[in-house]
Amino acid sequence: MYNTVIKSSSSLSLASNESASGGTSNSNFLPNMRNDYSLDSVCCTKRTLHSFSHMWIVENFSSYLEDPEPIICLSSSPFSPVSGVSAATQWRLVCYPKGNYGASSNYMSIFLEYIKGERDIKAKAEYSLVNRKCELTEMRKDAQFSVYKCGNSRGFINYVKYDTLTLLENDTLDDDKLKIYVRITIMDDAITEETKYQEFDDAESINFTTRGLEGLVRDFSQLLIHSPSKMSDIKIKVNTIPSHNSHPLESVDDSNSSIGTFSAHKLILAARSPVFAAMFSNCTLENTTNTIEINDLRPETIQSMLEYIYTGKVNDIKKSTVELYRCADKYQLEDLRLQAEMALMSSISIDTSAEILLLADQHHSKDLKSRVIQFIVGGNLKAITQTEGWHKYVACIPDLVTEVIQATTLE
Incomplete structure (x- = not known):
């Protein structure tokens, strides 16, 4: 029998329980079990989880469903984590609007592809569609972490029925734009450290943050x-x-x-x-x-x-x-x-693009700025430069005008 060092008189021992009739309970034969105890040292094994997100907007989505090609593959631009040990890696989303080979009838397929990195990555992804109310819908997530080797892709071959996306009562498509949102979590290797403590209370290690949210x-x-x-x-x-x-x-x-x-x-x-x-x-x-x-x-x-x-x-x-x-x-x-x-990305139009461009420039938002410039130079430049908003928000700022002009040369 090991001797237990008792630190608190408020702890309850199983051996102190007695039956209702006043007799001795069988628990007297058990060793003293207490909530409080003393320790000489505690070691902690920890691993870091890094999460990052990306949104991909596919315009004129219904046109891909009407395309006579049986298999259509779309790819997003490469994106990376903004910080952490995996910041040098690159990823992209791959979408098959009418399904990949082997997909069930009327299903859209979505995959995450690991396209650049020097080592294998343990990761999992959570996919959602962003509706016109800026709410996340059709959420699907990996059940567990998987090992991604450079060039690997994983996802859902039967992600969502594409014929339901175009129903009038469905809010998923906003102005025929499909917005795909992905959150990726990367798992680092575990590290074990040893730290000395005089006392350790296991009640402090209980995590209640997820209960009663x-x-x-x-x-x-x-x-x-x-x-x-x-x-x-x-x-x-x-x-x-x-x-x-x-x-x-x-x-x-x-x-x-x-x-x-x-x-x-x-x-x-x-x-x-x-x-x-x-x-x-x-x-x-x-x-x-x-x-x-x-x-x-x-x-x-x-x-x-x-x-x-x-x-x-x-x-x-x-x-x-x-x-x-x-x-x-x-x-x-x-x-x-x-x-x-x-929400601003989904509201870009001929009348609002000038103000959103100025806003993105003032607040150093590269994604928003790139998105609105793409809209301006993508066939809307003449109409936008004739709006009151262009003369009020952009025309008086030479650097912004220069950026738009330079973007037109890349089209």
Whole structure:
């Protein structure tokens, strides 16, 4: 029998249990089992998982379904992780709109191909389609990690029935554009390290972060909406921007002409935004007065930002896409910025392209900028240069005009 070192009198031993009749339980024959114990050392085996994402937009998708060719293969441009040990690798998506060889009838096929790298990669992928509401649909993901050798591809030969994508009641195609979103997770090799500790409490190692996620979102939503002023510790005051300065991509409610005031919580804002974290960690005016004054954004935009901070989602991102994009960039809310960027990509048109180009340039978004320039030089240049937006947002910036002209020479 090993002697167990007891650190807490609050622990319960199986040997202390007795039957209801007052007799001795059979558990007396078991060794003392306690929740607390002492350790001399603990070793930890850990491996790092790197995730990165990419979106591929296929325009005039229905034309591929009407093409007489029985097998059509489309490939995306190469893309890479933005950081990590696998940043030098390159990947691409491969789509068969009418299915690959061996696919079931009426199914679209989708694959992820590992096209450049010096070593084998352990990875898995999650595929989704982005509908016109900027929601992820038709989600399919690998059940486990697979070893990718350079040149290998994996995916789903029967991904989704393509004849359902073109139904009028289906929201998957937005202006006949199919948007394919993939998130890839790369697994690094495991490393084991040994660290000395005086005590170790195994209760601390239990991870509860994934339990009750829906309840957490619900409770935080209620905290934002119904929290009394005495429970909040920061006020956000927003001066409304007059409607004549509004963006053509957005609608403005003229009745919202007063200053909007919102109650919030410093800890929650700081946990979600590095900008708010820095603001509340120093002797700033906002931290001293417990008030944040915002003069460059509208109240409905701040309402949407708080909605995202507290719940992780925005109900109607297209209501103020441009301002929400600026807001997300200003307060370094990266996921919200990506959602707004995806919504902007789907709203590019002759009337909006000039403003979106300026926005992408100001906020250093290479993907958005490349996408809108591609739209401009792809047969729409003459019509766009005649719009009011072109003269207002682009014509007065020589560098942007030069970039567009240079792009036309590559077409």
